[in-house]
Amino acid sequence: MTSSHQKTFSLSTQIQISPTPLNIQACIDWIISPESGGIDVFIGTVRNATKGKPVIRLEFEAYEPMAIAEMEKIIKQAAVQWPIQKALIHHRTGVLEIGEVPVIIAVSAAHRAAAFDACRYIIDTLKQTVPIWKKEIFEDGEIWVAAHP
Amino acid sequence: MTSSHQKTFSLSTQIQISPTPLNIQACIDWIISPESGGIDVFIGTVRNATKGKPVIRLEFEAYEPMAIAEMEKIIKQAAVQWPIQKALIHHRTGVLEIGEVPVIIAVSAAHRAAAFDACRYIIDTLKQTVPIWKKEIFEDGEIWVAAHP
C-alpha cells in the first residue's frame, strides 16, 4: 500500500527585469491580497562601500531570457517548500547610484513564517544562480564582482 | 586575565502607533540609506478569514506608552544580537478592514542576513510581548484574539 499526498496550490508570480528605477509601492500593491496574513519584502540597496572601499556606482548586466527562466525556477522551488500565495522579483539593470535599489523580492503567505522563509530562499538562491552581473566602479578602477578567485 | 570586547554601533529607530493608515512608502524612504546593503520589511495584513471562518474586520487597541517602551526594548534586543543599522515599527490601531495593514517592521543592515534575522525576531517578539490587542469581528459575533484557552 502506498499513501499519496496531493498538494494543490495557486501561486501568482510577477517577474521583471528592467533598466528603469524599481517601483516599491507598485510591488507592495501587487503583493497585498485579502488572503494573505504576512508579507515579507527584501529590498537590496547599493552600498557606498565594499570591504571598506568607497564605491562610486554600480552597473548591472543581465542575460535576460535565462535570468527570467532561473527566477521562475527559484519561485517554483520556494513554492513547493513553503505554502506561499504570491511571489515577485523585480531586478534592475544598467547604472545604479548609491542608495538606489537593484532588487526587490516580495512574498505573501497566509502565515508569516512561510513568507520569511521563502523570501530569504529566493534572494539567497538568486545571488547564486541567476545570470546577472554587477560591476563595482571605484575612484581608481572597476571590477566585475566575484569574477576572480 | 579577562578579555574585554567592546561593541559600538549607531542604531536609528522609528516607532509609531497611530490610528491612521500606515504609509509603506514613507517607511521605505526612512529605512533606505547609503550605508545599507539589505533591507527586510515585514508587512502584516488583515486576512479575510481565520481558521476558515470569514472575518468582517478587525479592531486593534494599544496600551500606547507601554507598547512603545516594549517595542524599544525589542529593537535593542535585536541590535545586540545582529549588526543592524536602522529599525522601524509602525503599528496601527482602531478599525481595520480586510487587506489593510496593521503593522510594518523594517530593518536595514550592511548585509542581508542580519536584516532578515532581526526583522523576524522583532515581529515574533512583538506578537508575544507588546501590549496590543486584536478583536476579530465575524458575521455572528466578535472575540478578543488569544484571550481564552
Place this chain on the structure above:
Amino acid sequence: MKIKVLAFGIAKDIFGGSSVSLELANDSTVYNLQYLLEQQYPKLQQLKSYMLAVNNEYALPGDTIHERDEIAVIPPVSGG
C-alpha cells in the same frame, strides 16, 4: 492607599470600563492586587493568562506597589 487599574482588550469588558479604582493596603504587592482583582472580577481567572504592568513594565508577583504607580491589566496580547 487608593489605586487605579487600567484595563485593555478583554479586561475592559470584564471590568465594564477602561479602569477601576481600588483601596489597597500600603506596601501591597502585585500578588496582593491580583488576588483582590480576581475576587472582585472572577472572570479574570478564565483568561488564558494575564499579567500586571506597573509603570509600563511587566511586573513580578513580589513587586511592591506604590501610590501613584500606573498599573494595568495586560490580557494575552495579539498585536501584529
Place this chain on the structure above:
Amino acid sequence: MKIKVLAFGIAKDIFGGSSVSLELANDSTVYNLQYLLEQQYPKLQQLKSYMLAVNNEYALPGDTIHERDEIAVIPPVSGG
C-alpha cells in the same frame, strides 16, 4: 557547424565583444566547446569559475550542442 557564443559580464571583456562565432564539429559536446574557448581565450581559466548555458539552461559537460542552440558563457553571477 557554425555556432555563436554569447558573453556577459567579464566574459564580454575577455571576448572583446558580446559574442563570438566558432566553427564546431557536429555532435560536439559542451566540454568540447569549453576546451576550444579556453584555447582561444586563455583568460577564461583565470575566472573563479564559469558555466556554459544552452538554450537558457545551465549545461553539463556531456550535453551535445546542436546547430542554432543559444549558447552563452556564464561567469560567476553577482546579481541581487
